Amino acid sequence: MNDPLKHKLFTIYGQILHKKVLMDAWKSVKANKGCAGIDKMSIKKFSEHEDEYIDELLIELKNKTYKPSPVKRVYIKKKNGKLRPLGIPTIKDRIVQQAIVMRVQGFFEKNVFHQNSCGFRPGMGTQDAIYKVANRLNKGFKYIYDFDIKGFFDNIPHKKLMKVLNKYIADGTVLDIIWKSLKAGYMEDRIKYETSKGTVQGGVISPLCANIYLNELDWELHKAEIESVRYADDSLALCRTKEDLERAIQVVHRVLDELGLELAEEKTYVIDFDKDDFDYLGFTFGHWRLNKNGERYFTYSPSKSSIKKFKSDIKAKTCKTFSHSFEEWVSILNPILRGKFNYLLIPHKILRDCRVFAAKAGKVFRGKAIFKPNSLDGYVRGRLRVNFANRGKKSAKIKDGFMLHVKYGIDFFVSTIGLFTGGLELYSWCHKDITPEEYVSILRERRSKSKSNSQLTSVQWAKRREFWNNAYAK
Numbered sequence: 001m002n003d004p005l006k007h008k009l010f011t012i013y014g015q016i017l018h019k020k021v022l023m024d025a026w027k028s029v030k031a032n033k034g035c036a037g038i039d040k041m042s043i044k045k046f047s048e049h050e051d052e053y054i055d056e057l058l059i060e061l062k063n064k065t066y067k068p069s070p071v072k073r074v075y076i077k078k079k080n081g082k083l084r085p086l087g088i089p090t091i092k093d094r095i096v097q098q099a100i101v102m103r104v105q106g107f108f109e110k111n112v113f114h115q116n117s118c119g120f121r122p123g124m125g126t127q128d129a130i131y132k133v134a135n136r137l138n139k140g141f142k143y144i145y146d147f148d149i150k151g152f153f154d155n156i157p158h159k160k161l162m163k164v165l166n167k168y169i170a171d172g173t174v175l176d177i178i179w180k181s182l183k184a185g186y187m188e189d190r191i192k193y194e195t196s197k198g199t200v201q202g203g204v205i206s207p208l209c210a211n212i213y214l215n216e217l218d219w220e221l222h223k224a225e226i227e228s229v230r231y232a233d234d235s236l237a238l239c240r241t242k243e244d245l246e247r248a249i250q251v252v253h254r255v256l257d258e259l260g261l262e263l264a265e266e267k268t269y270v271i272d273f274d275k276d277d278f279d280y281l282g283f284t285f286g287h288w289r290l291n292k293n294g295e296r297y298f299t300y301s302p303s304k305s306s307i308k309k310f311k312s313d314i315k316a317k318t319c320k321t322f323s324h325s326f327e328e329w330v331s332i333l334n335p336i337l338r339g340k341f342n343y344l345l346i347p348h349k350i351l352r353d354c355r356v357f358a359a360k361a362g363k364v365f366r367g368k369a370i371f372k373p374n375s376l377d378g379y380v381r382g383r384l385r386v387n388f389a390n391r392g393k394k395s396a397k398i399k400d401g402f403m404l405h406v407k408y409g410i411d412f413f414v415s416t417i418g419l420f421t422g423g424l425e426l427y428s429w430c431h432k433d434i435t436p437e438e439y440v441s442i443l444r445e446r447r448s449k450s451k452s453n454s455q456l457t458s459v460q461w462a463k464r465r466e467f468w469n470n471a472y473a474k
Contacts, residue, residue: 002219008170009107016099017062022054025098029091029204037090038072038187046091057092064173068093068181071200073188079305085154087186087200097181097204100174105208112168113211114218119231120207126281126343129231131350133238133280134300134367135357136227141238142274142288143245147252148267152233153210154198157260158182161199161213168212178205207232217255224251231281245270273298282306283347286370301371302344310340311379318383320390326417329384334420337380341422347371348426373422374443381413411440 015021029043036042046053060066071087078084089097105122113121118129149155162179169175181203185194199206210232217235221228226248227238237248249270256263271278277286283306286299317336324332347369358365385408386401413419415436424439 002167002216004167005111008168009104010170012100012103012169012171013061013173015103016096017058019054019058021099021102022058022095023050025095025102026050026054028098028102029094034094035072035074035088037088037093038070039090039092041091043091053092054095057095061096066096066177068096068177068184070185070187070192071202073186073193084201086202088202089181089200089204093181094204096177100177101205101208104169104174108168108208108212113215114222116222116228117211117215117218117230119234120211126231127346127349129229129281130283130300130346131353132229133236133285134347134350134354134365136229136238137273137285137298138354138358138363138365138367139361141227141240142272143239143242144271144273144278145237145239145245145248145252146269146271146278146280147235147237148264149233149235149256150262150264151198152214152261153201153206155261156199156210156213157197160260161209164213164216165209178209181205213259216259217252220251220255221248224248226251229280234281236280279303279305282343295366297366297368299368299370300347301369302347306344307376310344310376313340314380314383318380318387320387320395322387323391330417330419333380334418337420337422338425341373341376341420341425344371344376345373345422345426348429373426377421377423380419381408381410384408384413384419410443411437414440 016025026046030047033043036045057066069090069092071089071093074086074088075083076086109122116132118124118126118132158179161182162175165175165178182199183195185192186200187193199209214230214233214235218228218230221237224247226244228248229236229238237245237252239245239248253263269278273285273287275287277284279285282303283300284303286301288296288298291297313336314333317333348371351365351367351369354367355365382398382401384401385404386398388408389400389404414421414424418436421436421439423443424434424436427439427442428434
C-alpha cells in the first residue's frame with residue numbers, strides 16, 4: 001500500500017473559517033441544486049437569507065460546535081430494476097463538505113491521484129477513460145480483467161478509510177468532521193439509523209473520499225506494472241500476456257482484501273479481446289477483426305443499453321399528448337440532445353487524438369468509431385412528427401407521423417426551427433463553416449446515391465408513389 005506523505009495537508013480548517021470561502025462553497029452547492037435534507041431547508045429558502053445562514057454556520061465552525069446531521073435516505077431505480085439508496089445531506093452540511101473539497105482537491109490532484117483514475121476529477125471524465133482504453137487496446141493489451149466492486153460506496157470500512165486519509169491529511173479537526181459525517185447515520189420514515197460502514201452516495205465529499213480510497217489500488221497495479229483504467233469503482237486491468245493477467249488478478253484480490261472490499265463476481269469478467277467484446281462506461285468495444293484487405297481492426301461505439309436509454313428518455317419527453325409550439329420544443333429538447341450526443345459521440349471525439357498518439361509511436365490506430373447519429377436524429381424527428389399529427393386528433397399513430405415527412409422534413413427541423421442534430425454536430429467537427437442548409441443538401445445527395453430508383457420493383461414503385469402522393473397532400 002502507499003506510504004504516508006512526508007509533507008501532509010495541514011491548517012485546512014483555518015482556511016475555511018472565512019465567510020468568502022463559505023459563500024463560494026454555497027454558490028457551488030446552489031449551482032448543483034438538489035433536494036432539502038432532514039431539516040427541510042431548500043435551496044430557495046436558504047437563498048432568501050443566505051448571509052444570515054452563512055454567518056450562523058461560520059460562528060458554529062469557529063466555536064467548533066458544528067455537528068453534521070443525519071442524511072435523508074431516498075431511493076432511485078438502477079438499470080437492473082433494483083433500488084439504489086442515496087443520502088441527501090442538509091444544505092449546511094453540503095456547504096461545509098464543499099468548502100473542505102475546494103481546499104484539498106488541488107493537493108490530491110497534484111500529489112496523490114494516479115493518472116489512470118478518470119472519474120469525479122476536475123477536467124477528467126468518461127472521454128478520458130475511453131481514450132485510455134482505446135489506446136491500450138491498439139497497443140496490444142488484449143487480455144482484460146473487468147472487475148466490479150460489490151456495493152463499493154455502501155461497504156467502505158470507516159476506520160480503514162480514515163487510516164488512508166491520515167496518510168495525506170494532518171489536520172485533526174477536518175478529519176474529525178469527516179469521521180462525524182461518516183457516523184452521522186441516516187433518517188428514513190422518521191427513524192434514525194446508524195451507519196457502521198460506507199460513504200453517503202449523494203454527499204459532496206463522498207466521491208473524493210472514494211477516489212482517495214481506491215487510489216491505493218491504482219498505485220499497487222502501477223507498482224506491479226499493470227496498465228489500468230478506473231472511473232469511480234468501474235475498473236479495467238489491461239495486459240499483454242496471460243501471465244500478466246494472472247498477476248493483475250492476484251493484485252486486485254490482495255488489495256481489495258486489504259481494503260475490506262469484495263468483488264461482485266457476477267459482474268467480473270476475464271476478456272480475450274481477440275474473440276470477446278466487452279462494455280465499459282456505456283460503450284461497446286468490438287474484438288479484433290480482419291477487413292477485406294486482411295488488416296486488423298477493432299470497433300468501439302455506444303452500447304445497446306446507451307442507445308436504448310437515449311430513446312426511452314426522448315420518448316418520455318415527446319409524448320404525443322404534449323402541446324408545445326415549435327420554439328418551445330426546441331428550447332426543451334436542444335439542451336437534452338446536446339448533452340446526450342456529447343456523450344454518444346465520444347468515440348468520434350477521441351479518434352483524432354488516438355491517431356496522433358499512435359503516430360508518435362510509429363503505429364497506426366486501428367480502432368473504428370462506427371456510431372452513426374443519423375438514425376437517432378431520425379428517431380427524434382419521428383417522435384415530433386407523431387406529436388404534430390396528434391394535434392386536433394384523439395390519438396395519432398406512427399403512420400400518421402410518417403405521412404408528415406414532406407411537410408416537416410429534415411430541412412424544417414434542422415434549418416427552420418434549429419433542432420439540435422447529432423449528425424450536424426459530428427459533421428461540423430471536420431467542416432467548421434458548414435451551415436444547416438448545406439448539411440441538409442449533403443444528406444439528400446447521399447440518400448439519392450445510396451438507394452437508386454432502379455433497384456425498386458414495380459410493386460415497390462407503386463407503393464412509394466402512393467405514399468408520397470398522400471404525404472404531399474398533407
